Amino acid sequence: MAVHSFESLTGFVQRVLEAIGCSTADAQTAAHALVSADLRGIDSHGVARLQGYLRLKEAGRVNVTPHLQIVHESPSTAVVDGDAGLGLVVAPYAMRVAIEKARTCGTGWVSVRNSNHFGIAGYHAMMALPEDMIGIAMTNASALVAPTFSKEKMLGTNPIAVAIPAGVQPPFVADFATTTAANGKLELLQQKNSPTPDGWVQDVEGQPSTDAHILKKQGALLPLGGDREHGSHKGYALGSIVDIFSAVFSGASYGPWAPPFPAYIAMPENMPGKGLGHFFGAMRIDAFRPAEEFKGHMDNWIERFRAATPAPGYDRVLIPGDPERETAALRSVQGIPIHVAVEKDLAEIAERLGIVGL
């Protein structure tokens, strides 16, 4: 397990993206977004994905010199066409459009079509925080999730992130897949050859399963809740809302037609829209209440929840964003550990592109 600084990893990713044709500005934007996932401890969405992004480029599915543009708008809304660019470049652009709309209008809402995987949703939502705005980010994704009562996979893990500024307290940052467990959690169990808990996955026949390798056997992830009795229709509804806001609003491809992340999987036939879709929101706090007043109450909210009496066997009640922020604080000092297999992947990329490695 090698350890690298945030700066050395972003520098490397930037060199990689420049080598495949991205502008320096785009490569910097994307590298910062990507490596922030590693910094925050969401290793499944960081540099471990770089190889996957490059394969999409090689398959002609990623355009490294996209012409990003607003194709439809109203005072508080816009639709952005990502021109098949890296989601890591398209998403920050679209989030900035949402922030600008919010500046003049109180709130800004941007739906994006023709994009690709955008890394972690929380990164984009958090762009609103320094502006004293609440940030919202969501995206659809390749269909790996079977709705309640369905054998077929119809939705992606479709995450939702909401970042809310506080005063002296760190911000509230929720960022979660609308499934019981995200793919990254399955991968951890695969490495240990452990079964999954109930309610995470089902097999190809639509029967409940606890096989952590089930996705490789045409199985499916389950919506948050797991089954009907435990509220999976709510997770299914949430994933659907993300799909509709991200893709039906914008003209991206939706539901089972969302483009698959692995470049070796053929694109679905009869796609009803272009590429992946995202949805972003920015709400100026002072469009509702003076910012200092709001932040004082957020501090009070956070302090009260943090002070809640823990249940037996637990030390403390967490605020959404606490674990990621604590990991980021640690990793900015101690460096970011990179798994041996990923390290090897990155070395292979450096050699192939003829650039300076890590």
Add this chain to the structure above:
Amino acid sequence: MAVHSFESLTGFVQRVLEAIGCSTADAQTAAHALVSADLRGIDSHGVARLQGYLRLKEAGRVNVTPHLQIVHESPSTAVVDGDAGLGLVVAPYAMRVAIEKARTCGTGWVSVRNSNHFGIAGYHAMMALPEDMIGIAMTNASALVAPTFSKEKMLGTNPIAVAIPAGVQPPFVADFATTTAANGKLELLQQKNSPTPDGWVQDVEGQPSTDAHILKKQGALLPLGGDREHGSHKGYALGSIVDIFSAVFSGASYGPWAPPFPAYIAMPENMPGKGLGHFFGAMRIDAFRPAEEFKGHMDNWIERFRAATPAPGYDRVLIPGDPERETAALRSVQGIPIHVAVEKDLAEIAERLGIVGL
């Protein structure tokens, strides 16, 4: 089990509300919102609650002649003070403000303070549908829910509703509590003296429980997911977001300080805001994409999901809103069945207020 028409129930509720001092217009608005819950099969939120609303009035917590006003606004946002009115009156007013904002600005977002229980969230969200808008409604509520790792109850069941128009298909209407199961589901099990499934509730000590009567023994509901392993931190995050948008944005009382629904429970001490809070959104479809184009794709989305192959043991995959719409269609023809105990309650109300009964 008596059966009544929607019209006869709304007429009765209107007479009740007029008798306690509401204007005719307010009584009509509230009666329509309240009985729509019964019509849609959400019996726990319909006329069964009327007695509870009257008790809040008697306790001086509901103002039957509220002066509703916008106290803060931007082009796309507003904060409404409900002046302690019935939520059933305040919520439709605020939703109309959101719709008007959306007309000029593309979207409208309204946070509400100083309100009371507003019935079903879905009713208010659905007000946007005839305007070719997406409607969103949420509310905080009395603290019955223990966050992940918490022994203490800190949040309400904090529901989220999202209504999305389609073309030839009926609209997509999601409306769900951010807990594994809502209170109404517990009440059904209590009547049958059945235990709950795992992951619904915990006892006063914070230990997992399956006792459907646990709330009367100081137990708690659990966030959607049930426990950490099944994603309860996501349900906790969702409930928190609803609380913050509804109450911290508006200046309502939040978290464990949200006013309790039962009038016999004392109000919390040191409340940080006024009354309950709600949050509403309206998004004009054509602020993103021509309405007909969007609705055509929503039809396609709905038809594809409805055609998904069901898992073994199930007949069909449902679209959010299907069960409630089917119940409403049936009940508008066959009438709305009212439980004997509720029927008795309503007769007692009629007698006490000296009005014509059902």
